[in-house]
Amino acid sequence: MPFPFVYLCDLLNDLERPHVSRYPMLPKDLANYTKDKVIRWLRMHRDRLNALSTDSTAVMSMLQPENQTDRVYGLDSRSLELVIARAFQLPRRHYLDLQRWKTEPAQGDLGACVKRVMENMDTVSYETFIFLTPLILRLW
Known part of the structure; x- marks a missing residue:
């Protein structure tokens, strides 16, 4: 079974939460929050990510679209x-x-x-x- 897209959406929603909060976090706290959320998410979904049916390259490219060279449009x-x-x-x-x-x-x-x-x-x-x-x- 492929990796469900909704799990990526859950992570992205969690990572966006402090950015849209009424009270912004300090950069140090934001970095720690982000790191903790990503590590917790990776641990929670480790088995699914390691499954043979999961295209891990696709999952990682969705998490880091800025690293995809085919998605550069010259628009800042x-x-x-x-x-x-x-x-x-x-x-x-x-x-x-x-x-x-x-x-x-x-x-x-x-x-x-x-x-x-x-x-x-x-x-x-x-x-x-x-x-x-x-x-x-x-x-x-």
Whole structure:
């Protein structure tokens, strides 16, 4: 049986929790928290990860996507922010809210800010959604 994706999601949710918390952790405490969660997760799933049916390379590449050379698109976070703002034709107030990921890390990363902006927007046109779908799928 292949390794269930939901277990990876559980780990990523646990690792994200202190980043989206109302009260940010100190860097040292955050590093210890991350290390403890990853070690505990690896111990809990050791048998499944070592199973012959598990593609351990796929699991590790999902945990460390930055190490995949085939997923480099030449977009840093600043460029991606501009692409998102242009594609959604964000008004200035929404664009300023989108930029909060840089100045207020406790509010979340770029993805969390995009989600918040999209939830706060009145409407997103269907044409914009159709335009963005291939772009997002290429970046995925």
